[in-house]
Amino acid sequence: MIEYSRQPHYLVAVDCIVFGFDGEHLKILLVKRGLEPEINKWSLIGGFVGADESPDDAANRVLKKMTGLEGVYLEQMQIYGDPGRDPIERTFSVGYFALIDIHKYQAQLNDDYEAEWFLINDRPKLIFDHNQMVADARKKLRYKAALHPILFEMLPKKFTIPQLHILFEEVNDTKIDTRNFSRKISSTGLLIKLAEKDKTGSKKGAFYFKLDKKKYTANSQAFLNLIPNLKI
Amino acid sequence: MIEYSRQPHYLVAVDCIVFGFDGEHLKILLVKRGLEPEINKWSLIGGFVGADESPDDAANRVLKKMTGLEGVYLEQMQIYGDPGRDPIERTFSVGYFALIDIHKYQAQLNDDYEAEWFLINDRPKLIFDHNQMVADARKKLRYKAALHPILFEMLPKKFTIPQLHILFEEVNDTKIDTRNFSRKISSTGLLIKLAEKDKTGSKKGAFYFKLDKKKYTANSQAFLNLIPNLKI
DNA sequence: ATTATTAATTGTCGTTTTGACAATTAATAA
DNA sequence: TTATTAATTGTCAAAACGACAATTAATAAT
Structure with missing residues (x-):
């Protein structure tokens, strides 16, 4: 035994x-x-x-x-x-x-x-x-x-779309089309656009966004298909 | 220390x-x-x-x-x-x-x-x-x-689409439309239709299929989105 | 032989999502 | 006023999706 x-x-x-x-x-x-x-x-x-x-x-x-x-x-x-x-x-x-x-x-x-x-x-x-x-x-x-929308965890509370874009490209080690990326991120409804702009790094400046905490918490387990042509 | x-x-x-x-x-x-x-x-x-x-x-x-x-x-x-x-x-x-x-x-x-x-x-x-x-x-x-196409692991070598269908419904505890299910499974290209039919359980009989081992091994890590309206 | 029955199989259509593509805009610098 | 730079936005065709029911192949019953 x-x-x-x-x-x-x-x-x-x-x-x-x-x-x-x-x-x-x-x-x-x-x-x-x-x-x-x-x-x-x-x-x-x-x-x-x-x-x-x-x-x-x-x-x-x-x-x-x-x-x-x-x-x-x-x-x-x-x-x-x-x-x-x-x-x-x-x-x-x-x-x-x-x-x-x-x-x-x-x-x-x-x-x-x-x-x-x-x-x-x-x-x-x-x-x-x-x-x-x-x-x-x-x-x-x-x-x-x-x-799943987890990469936000690596960004500060206020962040810009270009920042998010670079982060996704880094993680996936690939180039992602900016237009399609913006559309997809926007369609999640997880981001709230702020009035303020980040002027460091460009003349035009990029708008800050923040997470919609409520939707983020509710959707943190949702399937989102955030990467185009994904093969794993 | x-x-x-x-x-x-x-x-x-x-x-x-x-x-x-x-x-x-x-x-x-x-x-x-x-x-x-x-x-x-x-x-x-x-x-x-x-x-x-x-x-x-x-x-x-x-x-x-x-x-x-x-x-x-x-x-x-x-x-x-x-x-x-x-x-x-x-x-x-x-x-x-x-x-x-x-x-x-x-x-x-x-x-x-x-x-x-x-x-x-x-x-x-x-x-x-x-x-x-x-x-x-x-x-x-x-x-x-x-x-991922893992549920085949629970089926015998020869299986029918209705069997596979029921298995998916069991695992997901939901009804899945037969027409959409067939289309999706078929589009994976993972199945090979056999000449033989399974006559137990119906007059018409259901065709047996087997896995395309080569494609299965190559695609076992592929994203397939096999469940409609998936929320997790 | 014809019809009834049962489950397997297949098809349509409008909507949404996708991916590939480049022009426009807002700010500052020259 | 113009040049420059990076952010932002738009179009379109193809594919995928989801909701929907009719047809087919076999056997059983009449």
Whole structure:
């Protein structure tokens, strides 16, 4: 008879791929690892799941510590649990991706934890299977963002259509026609046009928009087909 | 400094929601639990992750044992890890859902393991958080099946359009217009019409179809929008 | 042999969505 | 006043969509 006591016990951790957008490029937040093995090498932000917290709790705790932010958009990807993925001891890791407004990130934490933002396409090699995690996160972000309005999570409260446009192009690594993009975004009914314009970067200026929070909350799970000619 | 040795260690398990289709209704496979606590109560099929296997390995092992099948369609849902979800000891469980051809299921295993198929809408209460897992699995199955051609995994090699139609209606718990359904399924180009007809259940008979394996493999990740007026 | 019955199969049409395409507008700089 | 630059908006044909019911192929009944 199988009994609990005879079963092997393992460490369980979380690792977060933190995405941000600086107005031009998609970025991820990495830290220099603070413990052996592989100390001082670049890794995802993460930590062990404590005795009294769920994996989601642990991810939120780690995010709070490393970004200063609470209530971040967080999505569980999958569990990474190949034997030997951690050379010291069998460790399972629950992978998450997080979307944050990079401007809310508390920059002093860079020094505190040796954290740094990297361009998604120009990042250092990471420890263990973290490179695979990043690849998986990018794929899942692309998938989800094609169907659901989640990319707003990476923009400030006021943003312009051109900003949103660039973000979509960055995430999907493709060019999107401005006319069709505007029409599609507009047809979601999720945006509210503000009177103010963003004059940085152009003479004409681009109108600011904000999210219609009510509709956004109500429609956050809606299928939207936001990417033309989508193939995954 | 955080060190591995000071961290708590936990049990890690897998639990599988096994879906099948008997031609009329969606069903799930349940077993009477063979160990304390909650022995002899209905539960999902599952087991602990062994020292030398990944969670995917463990899920496949458990599925092989309980259904006799290998290479089953298996999809990881999420990890269940609330403290206290298992009253004996902190245990994480990786939830999977599996789609199998119910006719390939080896029925003698019913007796060997006290396993039984239940209508998805008429099933016993399950142990721990397994009821939540089933609800999550149903939702995820619906989501995935709306976008990707995965329901074929629950049908035999030869199947008819009416069979497929009923399966879609069962999964989505809604009526779907036959004309629009046929057109949409046909437009995927995934089906090959056979000469043979299925005469059971109607005088006219319904033509058998089979999957175009090549296109299926190539398109298994394609977005298809298979459900009309989809809201999730 | 003809008709009745039953379920499978197929077709139409107006509306909406899509994707490919470039001209216009609003502001500042020259 | 004109030039410049980026934001914004419009058209059109093709495809996809959803709502709708008639026809067909087989067997059973008369």
